[in-house]
Amino acid sequence: MLSGSYADYAMPRADDVPSFKVDTQVTPCTHNPLGVKGCGEAGAIGSPPAVISAIVDALKEFGVTDVQMPATPCRVWQTIQNARA
Amino acid sequence: MYGFEYHRPGSLAEAAALLGKLGDGKPLAGGQTLIATMKQRLAQPSDLVDLGGIAEMRGIKVEGDTLSIGALTRHAEVAASAEVKQRIPALARLGSTIGDRQVRAMGTMGGSVANNDPAADYPAGVLALDGTVVTNKRRIASADFFTGMYETALQPGELITWISFPVPKRAGYAKFPNPASRFALVGVFVSQAANGSVRVAVTGAGPGVFRVAEMEKALAANFSVDAIAGVKVASDGLNTDIHADATYRAHLIGVMAKRAVAAALA
Numbered sequence: 276m277l278s279g280s281y282a283d284y285a286m287p288r289a290d291d292v293p294s295f296k297v298d299t300q301v302t303p304c305t306h307n308p309l310g311v312k313g314c315g316e317a318g319a320i321g322s323p324p325a326v327i328s329a330i331v332d333a334l335k336e337f338g339v340t341d342v343q344m345p346a347t348p349c350r351v352w353q354t355i356q357n358a359r360a
Numbered sequence: 361m362y363g364f365e366y367h368r369p370g371s372l373a374e375a376a377a378l379l380g381k382l383g384d385g386k387p388l389a390g391g392q393t394l395i396a397t398m399k400q401r402l403a404q405p406s407d408l409v410d411l412g413g414i415a416e417m418r419g420i421k422v423e424g425d426t427l428s429i430g431a432l433t434r435h436a437e438v439a440a441s442a443e444v445k446q447r448i449p450a451l452a453r454l455g456s457t458i459g460d461r462q463v464r465a466m467g468t469m470g471g472s473v474a475n476n477d478p479a480a481d482y483p484a485g486v487l488a489l490d491g492t493v494v495t496n497k498r499r500i501a502s503a504d505f506f507t508g509m510y511e512t513a514l515q516p517g518e519l520i521t522w523i524s525f526p527v528p529k530r531a532g533y534a535k536f537p538n539p540a541s542r543f544a545l546v547g548v549f550v551s552q553a554a555n556g557s558v559r560v561a562v563t564g565a566g567p568g569v570f571r572v573a574e575m576e577k578a579l580a581a582n583f584s585v586d587a588i589a590g591v592k593v594a595s596d597g598l599n600t601d602i603h604a605d606a607t608y609r610a611h612l613i614g615v616m617a618k619r620a621v622a623a624a625l626a
C-alpha cells in the first residue's frame with residue numbers, strides 16, 4: 276500500500292457517477308428452506324479484468340498487448356510510449 | 361489535534377495586533393488545509409486567529425482595468441461571479457476546478473495563495489495574470505511572491521488582504537486533475553496582457569509554480585496552438601511520485617498548454 280490517505284487513493288465519489296435507481300430482483304434459492312444465498316466476497320472479481328481488457332483493446336492500434344494495474348494515466352501513457360519504441 | 365486558543369477579531373487591525381502578540385498564532389481562513397494539517401499533528405499553533413469576521417478582506421471589485429478579489433473570497437464565489445466571468449473567465453473556470461463542492465464552499469483565494477501548495481491552482485493564475493498580492497503591509501508582485509515549495513514572501517504575521525489582477529486581453533486555464541485529490545497533476549495558465557506580452561505559468565509539475573519562457577516567446581509572436589506545438593519542456597527537476605513521473609508531467613505541460621491556448625481563443 277503506497278497511499279497515505281484518500282488524497283492519494285482514488286475512490287469514486289458521488290459526483291463521479293451518474294444518477295441511478297436501485298431496485299431488487301428477488302430470486303430465492305431453491306436448495307434450502309430459507310431461500311438464502313451466500314454472497315460473501317462477491318466484490319470485484321470480474322470488473323478489473325474487464326476494465327483492463329477494455330484498455331488493452333482501446334490501445335491495440337499502438338501494438339499494446341498488456342497493461343499493468345493500476346492503470347493510472349501515467350502508466351497508460353508509458354505503455355503507449357514503450358509499445359511505439 | 362493538539363489544543364489551541366480560538367480568536368475571532370472583527371477588523372484587520374485587530375487580527376494583525378493579535379498575531380503580533382501571540383507567540384505561535386496562525387490565521388485561519390477556510391480551514392481546508394490548516395485544519396487537516398492540525399488533525400494530522402503536522403501543525404500545532406498555540407492560537408488560531410479566525411479571519412472570517414473581517415468584512416474588509418472579502419468581496420470582488422472592479423476599478424478600471426483591474427479586478428480585485430478579497431483574500432477571504434471563497435473558490436465557489438470566484439467561480440460564480442459575474443464580474444470575474446466577464447473580465448477574466450479563465451480565473452472563474454480555475455475556481456470551478458478546485459477540489460470538490462465542499463472544498464469550494466469553504467476554501468479561500470487568500471488561504472490558497474498563502475499556502476502555495478505546489479499542486480494548487482491559484483498560484484498559476486496569479487503568476488500568469490501578473491497579479492499583485494496586497495497585504496496589510498505592502499504590495500507584492502506575483503513574480504516575487506511565490507518563493508518555493510509552500511514558501512512565499514509573506515513575513516510571520518503578515519496577512520494577504522486582496523489580490524488584484526490587470527484584466528488581460530485573453531487567458532485560458534487547463535488542468536489535468538489528480539483523480540484522487542483533484543489537485544493539479546499539471547495545470548497550465550496562459551495569459552496575454554493588454555500590451556500583448558504573454559505569460560505561461562505551470563503548477564503541479566515542479567516544486568513550485570514556474571513560467572515557461574520558450575512558450576511565452578512563441579505565443580507573443582503568434583498566439584495560436586500551433587505556435588507551441590513543437591516546444592518540448594525538459595523533465596529535469598520536475599516531480600516524480602506515486603501518481604506520475606517527471607517525464608509524464610513534462611509531456612502533460614505541453615498538452616495542457618495547448619488546451620489553455622485553445623481555451624483562451626475560444
Ligand SMILES: Cc1cc2nc3c(=O)[nH]c(=O)nc-3n(C[C@H](O)[C@H](O)[C@H](O)COP(=O)(O)OP(=O)(O)OC[C@H]3O[C@@H](n4cnc5c(N)ncnc54)[C@H](O)[C@@H]3O)c2cc1C
Pocket residue numbers: 386387388389390391392393394395396411431432457458459460463466467468469470471472474475477479480481482514518519520521541542543544
Ligand atoms: C479534498 C481537498 C481537495 C482540494 N483540492 C484542491 C485543488 O484541486 N486545487 C487547489 O488549488 N486546492 C485544493 N485544495 C486546497 C483548498 O483550495 C484550500 O482552500 C486552500 O489550500 C487553503 O485555503 P483555506 O482558505 O482553506 O485556508 P486555511 O486552510 O484556513 O489556511 C491555509 C494557510 O494559509 C494561511 N492563511 C490563510 N489565509 C491567510 C491570509 N489571508 N493571509 C495570510 N495567511 C493566510 C493559514 O494560516 C494557513 O497556513 C483542496 C483541499 C481539500 C481538503
